Amino acid sequence: MPLGADPDLLASLRADLDAARYTVEGLEAAWGPVAAEALGRDDPVPALLELARREPSPAGVLGALFVLGADRPADQVDRALPGTGTVGAERLGLIRLADGVARALVDLRPYALADESGVAAWWIASDPGEMALGGELPEEHVLGAGAASGTLAQILVGTGTGSVLDLGTGSGVQGLIAARSASRVVATDVSARALEFARLNAALNGVALDLREGSLYEPVAGERFDRIVTNPPFVITPRGADGVPAYTYRDGGFAGDGLVEALVRGAADHLAPGGVAQLLGNWEVRGDLDAARQRVLDWAGPLDVWVVERDLLDPAQYAETWVRDGGAQPGTARYRSLVRAWLEDFAARGVTAIGAGYVTLRAPRGTATLRRFEHLDGAVGSGIGAAIEAGLAAHDLQRxxxxxxxxxxxxxxxxxxxxxxxxxxxxxxxxxxxxxxxxxxxxxxxxxxxxxxxxxxxxxxxxxxxxxxxxxxxxxxxxxxxxxxxxxxxxxxxxxxxxxxx
Structure with missing residues (x-):
């Protein structure tokens, strides 16, 4: 049975999570601020120790089970989910019961967001992460609301009440964000498993999403949108190297930065006049830095384009970052072999650096006039989306x-x-x-x-x-x-x- 296929059980689960105060604040109260800080560093030990010292609370039991990946006695989980129960949670595909013990099959945690549109909160289900698994992630891993999701949410201009395409939705985070004001949200992904999580999250949070399976713009051929948002699998990964995992959520099977290029080039055919597309991306530098940045601008074709580069990493830094992200530990033979594969791939294509940042595209109502690439690597403040929107408006006035x-x-x-x-x-x-x-x-x-x-x-x-x-x-x-x-x-x-x- 697909995840969360029973609407009555989902309604019970929603009521149980709400009654348990299973929120960002509720979890911090359950295990304390020190443990919450440690979890930000992927260290579950302080939270587990603190929970062991305290009387079990509904939020603490659910946090241990679904966030920390710790087994919990079935009777504790039954008390934390009185309406759903462990039997209902198992039917929804969230846990597995064995010998009176519940084991989580998913990561299910609260997520909160504050932006120009106000404050919002959801529960987001995804595959268990490295902290819960205690090792490398499987290639078909579906990511939850990670740091990149938060970054993209911060830079978005107002969606208004028009139509939104969330391309590569993953567990559906950006679709949920867009649905607060948009009249219609289409969310796509190449992964059927990701769409299963997105469907569960939409239903659990009472949000309507038009979910479609397919690669890049294929599921929306011939359609145009007022906004396109995408947190794509932008990680530049060696193609065909032995032993290098091809994570669906991290890279889309393209060589080099070809996926980001395809997304940027394809946006022109799917933006309504005046529409805006925004994405996170990585791009390669081969030789001259200015030429590499111009190459990214050229991808935009007839669109206005504004690129903000937040990082410029050398190949070794980049390789180490993403090898660790997959769960390989520094100092191990596995880690060294993966870093070598990355560096050999970069050397074969003459890559000397990798840029990372935000891309904003706009379908002008006349001729495209904005071609801007800037490197901003300092700390940022609040209201980046509003700053981008104001910059676009200022550009239009100045023209x-x-x-x-x-x-x-x-x-x-x-x-x-x-x-x-x-x-x-x-x-x-x-x-x-x-x-x-x-x-x-x-x-x-x-x-x-x-x-x-x-x-x-x-x-x-x-x-x-x-x-x-x-x-x-x-x-x-x-x-x-x-x-x-x-x-x-x-x-x-x-x-x-x-x-x-x-």
Whole structure:
């Protein structure tokens, strides 16, 4: 029987989980903040020890069973799930009973999200992870709400009430997020097992998803969407190397970065006019760095494209990261053989580095005009999705503004921006002036004295040109030269969110 195929039992399970306070906060209360921090490092020992010291609580029993992968007495589980019971949980495919002991067959845990659309919480079922299995993951592993899921959720622009395609849905996390506001969500995956989990999670959380099986855009041939979101299997993995596992959730069987390229190139045929696609991706650098970045931009074809590179790893760093992710332990022969396979694959194709980050694509209503690739490897703040949306809007406004029109525009400093000046001891003039953002991408931009003065005077009263002219007079500089120097800086600061329309 498929996972969660009984709707009445699922309704009972939902009520039981709710009554057990099986939430993110409820689990932390069950095993304490220290254990919760350790679980973030994939260390279950503090949580297991803390649970052993305490009287069994419903949330603690369920957390031990479904998160930590620890067997629990059937009578404890029956008390934690009074409506569903262990017999019902077994019928749903969640546990296996043997000799009065319940063993989890799935990872089932609470997941919470706070973004511009508000706060939401779900229960997400997936395959048990490395922590519960105590070893390497099977190739058909279905991932739950991992770190990448959270990253993609943070960068999404508002979905509005239109249609959304969640391509490569996995356990359905992005589909659940999109369904909060979208009128229709189509969720696809090449893995039938992943779709089984997505179907269970949608039903458990009372969400309607149109689930379809197939590779890339095949299940939606001829259809267009207002939004496309995808956390694809982007990991660059050696093809055909002996002993290298081909994880369905991590790589899609393409050589190099071919999967990400196919996703980006195919988006143009499936976005409605003005529609936005966003994805996480990895891309290879072969030789010249600028040429490699231009290659990624070229994949977008007729679409607007904005790439934010968050990491640039050398091949050894990349290989070590993903070999460990699969469960192979450093120092073992297995670990060394896998790292060697990765490095030999990169060397054979001349790969010198691997970039990782976010890609935002948009179907313009006219000719594509945005071609932006930037490397931002610092800490980020909240509201990245809103920052991307504001950047796209600023780009659109600026397209119709020649310099004289920009000079007539009234701008204001964004409320999260602060100015920092650095001086050598005893000097009257600063050596460095920085503008810093407190939210979004938390950019830090160095500006000169003239630009700092213009930005500082953008309070919604005077247009940019008038401010630049006043600064020129104060500095006894030529007004035309000052405008020519300042206006390009103003354009960039507006796009980046340091400035906004007054």
């Amino acid at each position: 119709a503004l020649p310099d004289d029109a920009l000079a007539d525009t009234v701008l204001v400093v964004a409320p999260d921006v602060t100015e920092h000046r650095h001086y050598w001891p005893g000097d009257a003039d600063p050596t460095v002036i920085e503008l810093r953002q407190g939210t979004g991408f938390a950019r830090v931009r160095r500006v000169d004295t003239v630009a700092a003065a213009v930005v500082g005077a953008c309070d919604g009263e005077l247009p940019v040109g008038a401010i630049a002219d006043a600064v020129a007079r104060l500095l006894d500089a030529d007004p035309d030269d000052t405008r020519a120097a300042v206006l390009p800086v103003v354009r960039e600061l507006w796009f980046e969110g340091f400035l906004a329309l007054g």
